[in-house]
Amino acid sequence: MKLEGRVAVVTGAGGGIGRGIALALSRRGCNLALADKNAQGLSETSGMIRGVQVSLHPLDVTDRAACAALPAKVVAEHGRVDLLVNNAGVAIGGTFEQVDEADFDWLMEVNFHAVVRLTRAFLPLLKQSDEARIVNVSSLFGLIAPPGQTAYSAAKFAVRGFSESLRRELEDAGSSVGVTVVHPGGINTDIARSARPPRHVTNEEAALIASEKDRFQKFLKMSPVKAGEIIVLGIEKERPRVLVGGDAKIGALIERLSPVGYWNILKRSMA
Template structure:
């Protein structure tokens, strides 16, 4: 996919992987509509993207709000005239076992991590189909490949993104719209540090979990963003970001039931 002079919509673009994707796209001459729940960070990302000579607009967007998602496409079309690439990156994290996590918190995460992906895709698909060369890029996770304990809600949302993306790709085969699903491994962003935790979870358990997670996030966001954009250029159906994601994918295929016994030992080591 030739990205120069294309137009991309990126959610969660105010920081982390979303911002890194946006800047990698800008370096290739791709114009941007950057959306984030934090309008100030989206504005800063758009300003940085413009230093590469592209047109970049910023949009404050709560992807969990049906009305906001539904009304964004005409705003982007008015500003840019077209949309060729949709990157559904916005996401949140939630720690705790299934029994610890409340129904409200579980639903909150699913609204942002999965239902928003579906809504954004539905909202922008008519504009994407009008392009001669377009792509939907959905951010799943390492936990859309494997499902560790303590991540029931997060893994459920990311497996759902994976399944939705794969089915949509098959449905859109033969059209100008491709579908890519991305599985980042340990990327050093704020999502783990800002993860919501159940009130019932013991504080020492929460802190121990955060320290373990931080050790598993070695890759800079900028590197992850560049890997993802290179994969988009190659029109890869699936992008595995990091050796941890590649190893987990292989282990899950070789030992689909018992892989966690092997990974648990490696993490403890």
């Protein structure tokens, strides 16, 4: 896929992987419509970009009306859309029993339902392009499901399933729109540090969750800029799946070899 002169919508572009993707796209001459709830982060990302047209769209992806209105705003600024990158995401700490229903539903709204919502909103525009692509950011935890990640894994597995089924539907229809699903491993972003803690836990449980968060943070080593470059290279090559980082590749391989017992293998290697 030739990206120069095209228009990409990137959610979660106010920092982390979204910013890395935006920077990598801009280096290829791709114009950008950047969306994020964090207006300051959007402004900072925009300040790092040169040589392409950039529009900023403060957006809460759980707001159905705002998501439905975004395509018209992007077309008003850029005239077209060729690439949709659904990257916005959040995390929650704690086990299934510790995470209450409201927080579980909130994570699903951001990490999965917003992906579906924005894909539905932009698909008619993308189908007008001679060559377009939907890029949905799942996770290593959309390939493997560790303990303490019931909500996050549920959402990221759902993104994977949605993306793969949608890809086949579009292929069967002879559409010019392709679908890429991305599985990043340990990327050094704020998602773990800013993970929402459970609201109804004991002090002892809260301390254990905080300790696990600190331990998990040590596995997040790849820079978002490098991750963005890997993802955009996968877009250029029209890959259906992009694994970002050695840990994602190893996790995917072990899960394939041992689909039931992979966690015991991974747990021993992490220890």
